Amino acid sequence: MKKLIVALCLLSSSVSFAARNVASYSGKTASINLGMTSSALNIGGRMEFDNDQGALGAYIFLQTEKKGIVPQVLTFGAHSMLRLVESTNATAYLAPGFGVSMIKMDGADDKTVVGPSFRYGGQLKLPNGAGALGLERLEAWNWFDSDSDASVAFTSVVYSFNF
16 A cells, blocks of 8 residues: 555656646745644645646644644645646645654654655635635655554645735
């Protein structure tokens, strides 16, 4: 399963990089994520350097701890975004990447884990160029530490704007 995830991440990234050479324009997109998991707050942000098919970017995401239920997670990394749909009203995208996560549960020591990440979502564009609002899911996998969760996933509302 891990080999399949890596292959899909590399394939998506190579398609995005190839599209960059065909037609590119410089733009920057910033996004803010906000959500909750079992009453634990999720907040994050990301930044991308765009072209018409995709983008390269970085992300940071924090989930607060809910004692005994939800671990505290801080994850950050880089990704390559591939736009599946880009219309005048909506955007749908995939963003495979790689990151580092610090996971803490019930007062135990933090576990630092490394592995791929995968983000997918959709957004509706707001009128008058005010940005875009939608839903997004971020999944981060742990490849090397058997004492920690194999993966964590977060669903949140996302607001994006270009500058």
